[in-house]
Amino acid sequence: MKVALLHIFVFVLCVTVTACGDPNHPSNSGSDLKVIQSGTGGYSSGDSDAGNRVPPDTDAQVPLIVAPGVPPLASCTSPYAPVLEAVPAGASLPIFANPSDGLAVGTGASDSTIPTAWLTANYIALPTDPSDVVVFAELSPTACPTAVEFAQKYSVRSSFAPAAGLSGSTAIAKDDNRFVAWATHVQSINYGTNVTAFWQTPDLALGPATDNTNDVVSLGEGGTITLGFDATLSDGPGYDLVVFENGFADNYLELAFVEVSSDDSHFVRFDTASLVDAPAGAYGTLDTQQLEGFAGKYRVGFGTPFDLTWLKTRPEVLAGTVDLSHITSVRIVDIIGDGRTRDSLGHVVYDPYPTSGSAGFDLEAVGLLNVAP
Ligand SMILES: [Ca+2]
Ligand SMILES: [Ca+2]
Structure with missing residues (x-):
């Protein structure tokens, strides 16, 4: 023994x-x-x-x-x-x-x-x-x-893609000829806090992106909106969908999570990473090179692209709960940037906080680059 x-x-x-x-x-x-x-x-x-x-x-x-x-x-x-x-x-x-x-x-x-x-x-x-x-x-x-x-x-x-127009940026311009469809209807919206009635017009998120900072719906702190399309979003070559916010400068950025669903019920969220180590404060600035996977990374007129392929190893996708070849809705979830929110690696996500009036993410448009035949 x-x-x-x-x-x-x-x-x-x-x-x-x-x-x-x-x-x-x-x-x-x-x-x-x-x-x-x-x-x-x-x-x-x-x-x-x-x-x-x-x-x-x-x-x-x-x-x-x-x-x-x-x-x-x-x-x-x-x-x-x-x-x-x-x-x-x-x-x-x-x-x-x-x-x-x-x-x-x-x-x-x-x-x-x-x-x-x-x-x-x-x-x-x-x-x-x-x-x-x-x-x-x-x-x-x-x-x-x-x-x-x-x-x-x-x-x-050690840093992520820079602002629109700079070498290595992933920003996609509103009039890029690769867009094949835009959001056509609002499935649901749940406003967060500190958003006034002036900014609560969900239909302004439909149709093609513009460079008009007022052509948006503000979600409020912690708000969400779910958009539908006449086309079916599908995983094709390269980026598949693009989300536009209304940031008036390359460093005034309000952030949101992006989620997709193939049954309008079960959503998977794109992963995110922030390198920002200090609170942005009220109407404070952020460095776009410290942000990855968030909607709102770029200024008005330039969208943040997402590739459905990044989701192919997700448990819900492997289980067949979410079908990346048949995405029917996109949900945008405002990030409350006071330190309560974490990215996919466990790092705190800061963005301008507190803000009022048009608080939270200001959704300008969601465009599609690949759709099902
Ligand atoms: Ca793709
Ligand atoms: Ca806002």
């Missing part, structure tokens, strides 16, 4: 700290050998020796907050991580799974099909320098033999 326990102890020690020369457990792991590290994880990019892993620095771990809009995962479905056009360098990317204790995660170079190492953790510490990486996550094959592996390429960046 003592001998058996000793063997178990030595085996665990060998796996978690260093290999011990046992011919049945070679010290240099081959590319096909997974070494799962016990503990709560930590990742050092460039560590390619999975058999000689240093325990994580627990002081450096960032507490994770479950992103709003991520539903409880069904048991043994694919793990899920937020997917954005770009993610912040040095941030922690949360990985969600059920059961959470059977999760292994890792990263590899942009062309990799397997991670350089697997470890047990519920997040990936993204590289601190800009690069492209693939993030992998899987549930234990013994516990969940049918679970699908998560593998997603990420653009890790």
